[in-house]
Amino acid sequence: MNATAKLTCIEKARAAWGDELPDWVEALAQACDAASQAQVANRIGKSKSTVSLVLAKQYNAGLNAIEQTVRGVLMLATVACPVVGDIALDQCHRNQRASGNGLERSLFGPKCPTCQHRRGG
Numbered sequence: 023m024n025a026t027a028k029l030t031c032i033e034k035a036r037a038a039w040g041d042e043l044p045d046w047v048e049a050l051a052q053a054c055d056a057a058s059q060a061q062v063a064n065r066i067g068k069s070k071s072t073v074s075l076v077l078a079k080q081y082n083a084g085l086n087a088i089e090q091t092v093r094g095v096l097m098l099a100t101v102a103c104p105v106v107g108d109i110a111l112d113q114c115h116r117n118q119r120a121s122g123n124g125l126e127r128s129l130f131g132p133k134c135p136t137c138q139h140r141r142g143g
Contacts, residue, residue, distance in 0.1 A: 031055045031077055038079040046092045051077055053096050066091045066112075090115050101139045105130060114139050 029037070031054035035047055053062045054073065063070040068088065075081040076088060093099040094112025103109045103117070118134045134140060 031059065035077045035079075038077065044089070046089050046097065047076060049096050050092050062096075066095050087115070103133075103139070104137060105133050111139075 031051040032048065035051040036043055039047060050062065050066075050073065053065075054077070059073050060070045063073045066073075066088075068091070072081065072088070076085065081088070091112045094110040094114070099111040100108045101111055101114050103114055105117075109117075117130045118137075118140065
């Protein structure tokens with residue numbers, strides 16, 4: 023490879039993560055190569071720098087929230103919500119934090135704390 027050639031996102035991720043490259047980081051990198059880091063970051067609701075740090079294995083905060091968002095948004099992972107049925111994994115986690123109107127709280131509030139899909143549970 024030419025020393026001035028730019029590495030793809032998947033190449034950067036593989037170099038940083040090595041044999042421990044998680045499937046969701048690989049999916050994130052592939053999405054960035056297909057579009058751009060800025061577009062993917064916007065799609066998953068994170069900053070471009072956060073995406074870059076995750077790909078480089080240099081993100082110092084917890085990765086669970088980003089992983090679940092990537093799995094829901096980019097990998098189309100779903101869960102069976104006891105309230106609304108099959109939903110995207112990232113939507114499940116947004117519902118767990120439902121602090122909006124009274125309807126959201128009444129729908130998700132009683133169910134989320136005991137649900138098998140509870141984040142961290």
